[in-house]
Amino acid sequence: MPSTTDPRTRRLSRAGHDSSVDSAHGGARDHAPATARPASAREGVDPGDGTVRLVDADGVRHPDATYDAWVEDVDHAALLRLYEDMVVVRRIDTEATALQRQGHLALWPPLLGQEAAQIGSARALDVDDFVFSSYREHGVAHVRGIAGADLLRVWRGVTGAGWDPHEARMAPMQVIIGAQALHAVGYAVGILADQETDERGEAPGSGATAGAAPTEAVISYFGDGATSQGDVAEAFTFASTWTAPVVFFCQNNQWAISEPVSLQSKVPLVERARGFGMPGVRVDGNDVLAVLAVTRQALHRARTGGGPTFIEAVTYRRGPHTTADDPTRYRTSAEIEHWEARDPVDRIAAHLRAEGALDDDGEARVQAAADAVAAELRAGVTSIADPSWPDVFADVYAEPHAELDAERDAYARYLDGFETSEGGGR
Amino acid sequence: MTTQTMTLAQGLNAGLRQALRDDDHVVLLGEDIGALGGVFRVTDGLQREFGPRRVVDTPLAESGILGTAIGMAYRGYRSVVEIQFDGFVYVAFDQIVSQVAKMHARTRGKVPMPLTIRIPVAGGIGAAEHHSESPEAYFVHTAGLRVVSVSNPQDASTVLRQAIACDDPVIFFEPKRLYHVKGEVDPAVDLADAPPMSAAHVVRPGRDVTVATWGSHVATGIDAAEAYDGASIEVIDLRSLSPWDADAVTESVRRTGRLVVVHEGPRQAGVGAEICATVTERCFEHLEAPPVRITGHDVPYPPAKLEGHHVPDLDRVCFAVDQVLGRVPLDVPTVSAAVRSGGEMAA
Numbered sequence: 001m002p003s004t005t006d007p008r009t010r011r012l013s014r015a016g017h018d019s020s021v022d023s024a025h026g027g028a029r030d031h032a033p034a035t036a037r038p039a040s041a042r043e044g045v046d047p048g049d050g051t052v053r054l055v056d057a058d059g060v061r062h063p064d065a066t067y068d069a070w071v072e073d074v075d076h077a078a079l080l081r082l083y084e085d086m087v088v089v090r091r092i093d094t095e096a097t098a099l100q101r102q103g104h105l106a107l108w109p110p111l112l113g114q115e116a117a118q119i120g121s122a123r124a125l126d127v128d129d130f131v132f133s134s135y136r137e138h139g140v141a142h143v144r145g146i147a148g149a150d151l152l153r154v155w156r157g158v159t160g161a162g163w164d165p166h167e168a169r170m171a172p173m174q175v176i177i178g179a180q181a182l183h184a185v186g187y188a189v190g191i192l193a194d195q196e197t198d199e200r201g202e203a204p205g206s207g208a209t210a211g212a213a214p215t216e217a218v219i220s221y222f223g224d225g226a227t228s229q230g231d232v233a234e235a236f237t238f239a240s241t242w243t244a245p246v247v248f249f250c251q252n253n254q255w256a257i258s259e260p261v262s263l264q265s266k267v268p269l270v271e272r273a274r275g276f277g278m279p280g281v282r283v284d285g286n287d288v289l290a291v292l293a294v295t296r297q298a299l300h301r302a303r304t305g306g307g308p309t310f311i312e313a314v315t316y317r318r319g320p321h322t323t324a325d326d327p328t329r330y331r332t333s334a335e336i337e338h339w340e341a342r343d344p345v346d347r348i349a350a351h352l353r354a355e356g357a358l359d360d361d362g363e364a365r366v367q368a369a370a371d372a373v374a375a376e377l378r379a380g381v382t383s384i385a386d387p388s389w390p391d392v393f394a395d396v397y398a399e400p401h402a403e404l405d406a407e408r409d410a411y412a413r414y415l416d417g418f419e420t421s422e423g424g425g426r
Numbered sequence: 427m428t429t430q431t432m433t434l435a436q437g438l439n440a441g442l443r444q445a446l447r448d449d450d451h452v453v454l455l456g457e458d459i460g461a462l463g464g465v466f467r468v469t470d471g472l473q474r475e476f477g478p479r480r481v482v483d484t485p486l487a488e489s490g491i492l493g494t495a496i497g498m499a500y501r502g503y504r505s506v507v508e509i510q511f512d513g514f515v516y517v518a519f520d521q522i523v524s525q526v527a528k529m530h531a532r533t534r535g536k537v538p539m540p541l542t543i544r545i546p547v548a549g550g551i552g553a554a555e556h557h558s559e560s561p562e563a564y565f566v567h568t569a570g571l572r573v574v575s576v577s578n579p580q581d582a583s584t585v586l587r588q589a590i591a592c593d594d595p596v597i598f599f600e601p602k603r604l605y606h607v608k609g610e611v612d613p614a615v616d617l618a619d620a621p622p623m624s625a626a627h628v629v630r631p632g633r634d635v636t637v638a639t640w641g642s643h644v645a646t647g648i649d650a651a652e653a654y655d656g657a658s659i660e661v662i663d664l665r666s667l668s669p670w671d672a673d674a675v676t677e678s679v680r681r682t683g684r685l686v687v688v689h690e691g692p693r694q695a696g697v698g699a700e701i702c703a704t705v706t707e708r709c710f711e712h713l714e715a716p717p718v719r720i721t722g723h724d725v726p727y728p729p730a731k732l733e734g735h736h737v738p739d740l741d742r743v744c745f746a747v748d749q750v751l752g753r754v755p756l757d758v759p760t761v762s763a764a765v766r767s768g769g770e771m772a773a
Contacts, residue, residue: 130500160532171500172533176524182490183525186497189482193453193503196479218497231521234490241485395535396569398593403669404569 030303031124031296033069051314052294053284057342059350061289070293076357082123082288083348083358084366086115089139090345091370093319095377096138096152100323104381105155109136110319113286116344117251117313118221119143120291124299125219130187131170132180133221136251140221144170147373148380158387177222178229181248184220185235188244188302191216217302219247219295225256227272228264236276236310245302247295248310251285253317258330273310285313286344316342389415427612435605437579438468438544440613441586442506446476449504452590454481455491456508456544465510466546466605488514492521492543496529499539506542506590513556515545519564526595527570542589547575547599548642548690550737552730558602559727560691565597566668566700573668574623575599577644579609581665587615588623596623601642626671628678632660635747636678638701639688640664643738647688650743657751667697675701676708683714684750688738693721715750 054071055061074082093111100108111118118139125131125143133140141151146163153162154173161172174180195215226232227250239246252269254261261269273280279301283294291313298309316339320327352358393408432440445452454469460483463470473481484491488509495505509515515522522543529539549558565573572594576582582600589596621627626638630648634657637647644663651659660678664670679685685705687698702717720738728736748754 132497159534160528161534161536164536165500165533166536171537176520179493179520179525182493182521183497183500185490186494187500188497189494190498190501190503193479193498194501196477230487230517231489231493234485234487235493237485237487238490238494394531395533396531397572398530398535398538398540401669403672 030126030300031070031073032300032304033072051282051284052290053287054290054293055287055347055351057286057347059347059352059354061351064290064293067290067293067297070296071289074289074292076352076355079289079348079352080357080362082119082292083345083352084369085119085123085139085143086288086345086348087366088370088373089119089142090115091367091374092138092142092151092377095374096155097319097323099152099378099381100155105152105323106157107322107324108155109322110317111136111138113316113318113339113344114251114253115139116288116348117249117285117291117315120288121219121221121249121295121311121313124292124295126216126299127169128216129169129299130184130216130218131221132184132187132218133170133173134177134180134223134226135173135175136223137173137221141168141170144168146170148376149384150380152377152381153384156381156384158384178226178232178235181220181222181226181232181235182238184218184246184248185239185242185244188218188239188246188308189242191218191245192242215245215303217245217247217299219249219299221249221251223256224250224252224254224261224264224269225259226250227269233276236272236278236308239308240276240278243305243307245305246308247298247302248308249295250310250312251315252312253285253315255317255321255327255331257321257325258327268312270310270312276310278308278310280310280312282312282314285315286342286347288344288348315344428614429610429612431608432579432583432611432613433606433608434576434579434582434600435466435468437582437609437611437613438586438600439470439472440611441583441590442469442472443475444583444613445506445587445590446472446480448587449591451502452480452504452506453498454506454508455484455495456482457484457486457491457510459483459508464508466600466602468544468600468605469508488518489521492518492526492541495541496521496525496539499529499541500537504540504542504590506544509543509545511553511557512545512547512559512561515543515561522565522571522595522597523568527568529570530594531570538593539595540590540593541595542586542592542598543595544586544598544600546602546605548601548603548737549727549733550603550642550690552733553602555727555729558733560689560722562597562599562667562689563691563696566670566697567695571595571597571668572623572666573597573599574666575601575641576665577601577604577629577641577663579607579611580615583611583613584615584617584620585623585665588617588620591617592623599641603642604645607645624666624669624671626665626674627663628660628674629663630659630661632658632682634658634682635684635686635750636660636662636675636682637686637688637743637747638662638664638675638678640667641690643688643690646738646740646743649740650747653740654744654747657747659747670697670701672701672704672708676705679705680709680712683712684747685713685717686720686743686746686750687717688720688743688746690722690737692724693719694724696721715752716756718746718749718756720746 096108099105122140122143150163270280270282459469460473526539548560647661698719720742
C-alpha cells in the first residue's frame with residue numbers, strides 16, 4: 001500500500017549503517033532463537049520478583065532458562081562491541097557535559113549510568129525499526145548512526161531537530177513527557193495498515209496479522225516519570241487493543257528531576273502492564289546483555305503479531321537531570337555510591353576480563369576510540385554555524401502562506417533600516 | 427457537473443468518500459465513526475465501504491487519537507480525525523499545539539503533518555454542557571495550523587477534500603446547527619478549479635456595511651441583511667480563519683466604510699479582535715465608524731435554556747449595523763466605567 005516514491009515511507013538503506021555492528025548481533029532481521037518458545041501473550045505477564053539479570057554487578061554470568069537463548073549468538077567479540085558502545089556513549093556524555101560547562105551548549109541532559117539500558121535495547125533493533133525517544137537517549141541515537149554535530153545541534157539551540165528522522169529511523173527527541181509513546185503507537189498502526197493487502201481488511205486488534213511474516217517494529221523510550229502521564233496510559237490502551245507492533249521501553253532511572261519513582265507508583269512499574277493486557281518484563285537495566293535479550297524477545301513478539309510489550313529497565317541516573325539541575329538538594333551521596341557499585345560498564349569489563357577477552361591494552365584501545373569520537377564531537381559542535389534570521393520563518397507551513405511571508409518581509413524591511421550588520425541588521 | 431441535494435452532513439460524507447477514493451493513504455480515526463457512522467452520521471457507511479483499517483474506531487481518548495495520527499503521518503498516512511464534540515478537543519490540546527503544529531517547522535520540513543481535525547462546533551442546538559464550545563481562537567493563535575469553517579453543503583464537501591489534500595494540519599470546524607441544512611452539492615469538484623481554501627466569499631454584495639463572519643452565522647448575517655431597512659449590507663463568509671482573507675475584507679470595508687464582525691466565541695482575544703485590528707490598521711482612513719463585534723459573551727457557554735442570550739442572532743446583528751451607521755450610540759461596555767471608578771477611588 002505505501003507509495004514507493006514517497007520519501008516518508010521509503011525503507012532506510014542499510015548502506016548508511018555499520019553493517020559489521022549489526023551483524024555482530026546476529027545480522028538477521030529478527031533474533032528469535034530456534035529453541036525459543038513461541039511468543040505468547042501470557043509470557044512475562046507475572047513478573048513476580050523476577051528481574052531478568054544475566055550478568056551481575058560483579059561481572060558473573062548467570063544462566064537463564066528463558067533468556068539465554070535470545071543472546072546465544074553474542075560471543076566475546078559481540079560483547080566487546082557492546083562494551084565499546086557503552087564506553088563511547090559515556091565519553092560522548094562526558095564531552096557534551098564539558099561543552100555545556102564551557103558555553104558551547106545551552107543545556108545537556110546526561111545519561112551517565114544508563115548506558116546499558118540504551119545500548120542493549122538499541123542494539124536489539126533492526127535498521128528498519130523506528131525509534132520514538134525522549135531527550136536523554138543519546139546512546140540510542142549513537143547506535144542509530146547519529147553522530148557529531150547532529151547529536152548536539154538541538155542542545156546548542158540552533159534548530160528543533162538535529163537529524164533527518166527518516167534517515168535515522170528515529171524521531172527528534174521529545175520534551176513533552178510521554179507524548180512520544182503515542183507517536184510510536186501511530187507508527188506501529190501504520191505498519192499494520194501497510195501490511196493490509198485486502199481492501200476489506202480486518203480491524204486492528206482482530207489478530208489477523210498473527211503469524212504473518214516478521215516485519216518492522218517500533219520502540220518508544222520514556223522514563224519512570226512518564227508512566228504517570230495520560231498519554232502513556234493511552235498509548236498502552238491503543239497498542240494493546242490494536243495489537244500494535246510496538247515495544248514500550250521504560251528506563252526507570254529512579255528520579256524524575258527531584259521526584260522519586262515512589263511518587264509515580266505504589267507498585268513496581270512493570271505491574272502496570274498487566275492491567276493493559278500486555279506482557280511486562282522487568283530487567284536489570286545496568287546489564288547490557290539482559291537488556292539485549294528482553295528487547296529482542298519483545299521486538300520478536302511485536303513483529304510476529306504478538307502486540308506490545310512493556311519493559312521496565314531498572315537503572316539509575318547518576319548525573320543531574322540536566323546541567324541546570326542540582327541533585328544534591330534531593331538525594332544522598334550514599335545512594336549514588338550504591339549505584340556506582342552497579343556500574344553497567346564496569347561489570348561487562350569485569351566479565352570480559354574474567355573470560356580472558358579483555359586486557360589493559362584492549363581497554364586502552366577502546367578508550368582511545370572513545371576519545372576520538374569525543375574529539376569529533378567537539379570539532380563538530382564548534383563548527384555548527386549559527387542560524388540566520390529567516391530561519392525563524394522557515395518551514396512553519398508546508399504549503400505557501402502569503403500572510404506569514406508578508407510578516408517575514410515586513411521584518412526584513414525593519415532590519416534593513418539598520419545601517420550596519422553590527423547594528424542588528426541582517 | 428452533476429449536483430445532488432444534500433445536507434451539510436451528507437456533503438461532508440461525500441467529501442470523505444471522495445478523499446478515501448482519491449488517496450489510499452487517507453484514513454479516518456475517531457470514536458463511534460465505524461458501525462454507528464459518527465454521532466452526527468458524517469461517516470455513515472464509510473467503514474462498510476472502505477474497511478475497518480481505513481475507517482477506524484478508536485478507544486475513547488482524544489489525545490491518543492491525535493498521537494496515533496501523528497505516528498501514522500510519520501509513516502506517510504494522511505489521517506482525518508473526528509473529535510466527537512468541540513468540548514472534547516481540549517484533552518488533545520498538547521498533541522495538537524505542541525506536536526502537530528510544530529513538527530514541520532522543527533524538522534525543517536522533513537516530517538509534514540497532513541492531518542485534518544474535524545470538530546463539530548458551536549451551539550444553538552440545546553445541547554448538554556461541553557457540547558457547544560467555540561474554541562477557534564486557541565487554534566488560530568497557534569502557528570503551524572490552518573483553521574477553516576464551512577457554512578454550506580458544497581463547501582462542506584469541497585473544503586474538506588482540500589483540507590485533507592493539504593500538507594499542513596487543518597482544524598476543520600463543522601457548525602452543528604448546519605448539519606441538517608440542505609443545498610446543492612457537486613461531490614466531484616475538480617480541486618484544481620476550486621477556489622483556494624483560504625479565500626473568503628462575498629455571499630451577499632452590499633454598499634453600506636460589511637458583515638464578516640463564518641460558519642452558522644453566515645446565515646445570521648444574510649438574514650440580517652435581508653431584514654434590515656434603509657441600508658445595503660455586504661456579507662462575507664470568511665471560510666478560513668487562519669490564514670484569514672484580509673484582502674477580501676479590507677477591499678469590502680474600503681467600499682462600505684463600516685465593519686461588523688459576528689462570531690459565537692467569546693469576545694476577548696477572539697478572532698473578531700484580530701479582524702477589527704487589522705482592518706483598522708489597513709483602512710483607517712476609509713472607516714466611517716469604529717468596527718463593531720457581535721460575539722458570545724465572555725462567559726462559560728450557558729445552559730441550553732439561556733443560549734438565546736449568548737448566541738448572536740439577527741436582532742443583535744441589526745443592532746450592530748445601527749451602531750456603525752450612527753443610528754444608535756456605540757455602547758462601550760462597562761469595563762471602562764469600572765476602571766474609571768476604580769481610578770477615582772484610588773485617587
